[in-house]
Amino acid sequence: MDIKDVIEGSVNVKKYWLDKIPLELVEDIIDSGRYAVCADGEINWKVVIIVDDKLKDKISNCCMRQGWISKAPVILVLCSDIKHMEKYYGKKAEHYGRHNTLAAAENMRIAATSLGVSTCWVNFFEEKSLRRVLKIPDSVTPEVVLTLGYSDLKTKMPNRTSLDKLVYFNEWDNTVFPEDFWPIGRKTEKIQEEIDKGFKKLREKAANLLKLKKKK
Numbered sequence: 116m117d118i119k120d121v122i123e124g125s126v127n128v129k130k131y132w133l134d135k136i137p138l139e140l141v142e143d144i145i146d147s148g149r150y151a152v153c154a155d156g157e158i159n160w161k162v163v164i165i166v167d168d169k170l171k172d173k174i175s176n177c178c179m180r181q182g183w184i185s186k187a188p189v190i191l192v193l194c195s196d197i198k199h200m201e202k203y204y205g206k207k208a209e210h211y212g213r214h215n216t217l218a219a220a221e222n223m224r225i226a227a228t229s230l231g232v233s234t235c236w237v238n239f240f241e242e243k244s245l246r247r248v249l250k251i252p253d254s255v256t257p258e259v260v261l262t263l264g265y266s267d268l269k270t271k272m273p274n275r276t277s278l279d280k281l282v283y284f285n286e287w288d289n290t291v292f293p294e295d296f297w298p299i300g301r302k303t304e305k306i307q308e309e310i311d312k313g314f315k316k317l318r319e320k321a322a323n324l325l326k327l328k329k330k331k
């Protein structure tokens with residue numbers, strides 16, 4: 116599947132079949148989090164995998180009694196280890212730790228979609244009780260609960276704000292596209308021309324190098 120299709124298909128699904136998800140897939144999904152951006156390459160997040168029914172009920176209660184969560188075959192709780200970050204970032208540890216963890220969670224969500232596994236991002240939870248249930252220490256913050264499961268629900272991507280309402284050029288609030296906004300241009304022919312020119316130069320360079328080699 117094209118990456119754009121995967122991203123656009125990564126909708127939040129809240130109803131799953133009860134089928135088991137193969138361990139290899141769960142591993143793949145979590146592994147994709149390791150390739151997310153992380154401050155200074157220091158991964159500080161940890162994941163608690165929950166499959167036990169009683170525990171899932173408890174997690175669901177921690178999430179303001181959202182009953183559907185306990186029906187997800189697998190629940191991932193992504194946590195940010197602040198202590199680990201404090202060594203490097205002092206007072207900014209929590210901030211950067213959260214960035215790292217959320218970037219990893221988004222990678223996992225997209226990877227899951229590409230593997231045919233539906234997810235839902237859950238952040239409406241009572242932190243204290245989640246800590247208690249999962250025995251999470253004070254130096255670690257639970258950031259996201261990610262549910263995983265198979266689903267045949269044809270959930271549509273909700274309407275998103277259009278791009279023209281989200282982008283400014285050069286400065287805040289400037290929505291007028293500057294015609295001289297090189298190297299981003301409207302005239303794709305012109306861009307193609309420049310690319311072709313570049314390739315022509317490269318080909319010429321390569322041909323000259325080959326000639327030199329032959330002479331030797």
Ligand SMILES: Cc1cc2nc3c(=O)[nH]c(=O)nc-3n(C[C@H](O)[C@H](O)[C@H](O)COP(=O)(O)O)c2cc1C
Binds near residue numbers: 126127178
């Ligand atoms: C920060 C955040 C927290 C969320 N928390 C919950 C939640 O606690 N329960 C839930 O059912 N969905 C939660 N969601 C999913 C939203 O309900 C979901 O984004 C919404 O249904 C819109 O769907 P979409 O994200 O696919 O556009 C959360 C999403 C985000 C980004």
